[in-house]
Amino acid sequence: MNGSGPFDLVARVGAWAIDAVRRIGAATLFMLRVLFASGTSIARPALTVREVYFAGALSLVIIMVSGLFVGMVLGLQGYDTLQTYGSEEKLGVLVALSLVRELGPVVAALLFASRAGSAITAEIGLMKATDQIVAMEMMAVDPVARVVAPRFWGAVLSMPLLAALFSALGIFGAYVVGVRLLGVDDGAFWSQMQAAVDFRQDILNGVVKSIVFGIGIAAVATFEGFDAPPTAEGVSRATTRTVVHSSLLVLALDLVLTGFMMQMWGD
Amino acid sequence: MMNSRMLQFWVGVFVLAGFAALLFLALKVGNLGLGSGAASYEVRASFSNIGSLKARAPVRAAGVTVGRVLAVDFDATRYEADVTMAIDSAYRFPLDTSASILTSGVLGENYIGLDAGAEETHLEDGGRITITQSAVVLEHVIGQFLYDKAQEASP
Known part of the structure; x- marks a missing residue:
């Protein structure tokens, strides 16, 4: 397998493909295990609440500050383009639709993957490296139910709330820049926004997106942590993989979901 | 280690802020009412x-x-x-x-x-x-x- 002839080249591609399929299969089986072991997370809500604190509450500051800044930048850039057409009152529509439909769920998910997803992987990976997982199994405690499932559900529950906060603060940031600084009409900013944004088709679809992203990130993060080789290097690689894979997963899911949702609007 | 009372408080803040943001989006941005829910x-x-x-x-x-x-x-x-x-x-x-x-x-x-x-x-x-x-x-x-x-x- 170490040669460089055409045979070895094809064999290396094959080995890579087999490994990829094996990992996807292992991840799917692991997710089923987490789902079946989720009873403990409901029976002992304190475990899940703890993880909502680590995944969600501790991400509040970065999500809120990022949302505010993204909204302000959208306000500045949108105003600059819209005023050349004399329609700067549409700023509210532009900012609200881009945040609620796309930027809120996606950027919040990317931040969440790097802020909370990596932490989940590192924690579970280190628990494994320091034999805590094995110790639990020795004591007949299912580590998936006790360690993995609460982290999974904590992340899934936190994600839609963080995305909503991101969007809300982004719209507030655009309001501050657009209305307070640049002088867009206050009434037009809100009324045009309210006329254009639909609760079900824009806001609820945004919430659905963020829930799906939350499930994706939580699945990647917990699997990578549980699957990490129990060494310092293994944990560090697993953490990197979590950030890279869950970010790519979020962007790919976003494309698919947006396609479906556009189809449902049917215009 | 933070005591569990403090932890619950911050989770409460987080959850309330999240739902407040959703409510803001629904009422102030989405103008929930005409065309979706109303008869x-x-x-x-x-x-x-x-x-x-x-x-x-x-x-x-x-x-x-x-x-x-x-x-x-x-x-x-x-x-x-x-x-x-x-x-x-x-x-x-x-x-x-x-x-x-x-x-x-x-x-x-x-x-x-x-x-x-x-x-x-x-x-x-x-x-x-x-x-x-x-x-x-x-x-x-x-x-x-x-x-x-x-x-x-x-x-």
Whole structure:
């Protein structure tokens, strides 16, 4: 397998493909295990609440500050383009639709993957490296139910709330820049926004997106942590993989979901 | 290690802030109400040309939004556009109300404008508006203008 002839080249591609399929299969089986072991997370809500604190509450500051800044930048850039057409009152529509439909769920998910997803992987990976997982199994405690499932559900529950906060603060940031600084009409900013944004088709679809992203990130993060080789290097690689894979997963899911949702609007 | 009371407090802050943001989006940004949750009745109308009218476009009477366009279909037997709109149940319109497709501003979107008639009976759910006026298509207007100019110049 170490040669460089055409045979070895094809064999290396094959080995890579087999490994990829094996990992996807292992991840799917692991997710089923987490789902079946989720009873403990409901029976002992304190475990899940703890993880909502680590995944969600501790991400509040970065999500809120990022949302505010993204909204302000959208306000500045949108105003600059819209005023050349004399329609700067549409700023509210532009900012609200881009945040609620796309930027809120996606950027919040990317931040969440790097802020909370990596932490989940590192924690579970280190628990494994320091034999805590094995110790639990020795004591007949299912580590998936006790360690993995609460982290999974904590992340899934936190994600839609963080995305909503991101969007809300982004719209507030655009309001501050657009209305307070640049002088867009206050009434037009809100009324045009309210006329254009639909609760079900824009806001609820945004919430659905963020829930799906939350499930994706939580699945990647917990699997990578549980699957990490129990060494310092293994944990560090697993953490990197979590950030890279869950970010790519979020962007790919976003494309698919947006396609479906556009189809449902049917215009 | 932080005590569990403090942890619960911060989770509470987080959850409340999250739901407050959702509520803000729903009420202040999404204007939850007309067209999605409120009771409405359906009315149909045929137009020979709808311009660029799309589903979700507003239906206005005297400039006030009273409903939304639900669907735009092509009627293959009469070769006309069949528009279904949902009108808020709070507003009743006479049977001889006329519908026309208008444009908001020069570059704006198309919407349906309703002009109330004088009949005693009202439009019911599933009713049909018979008096309609199509969208003004810019190319047709320019074509007509050039044709008239040519007529003036020829004799």
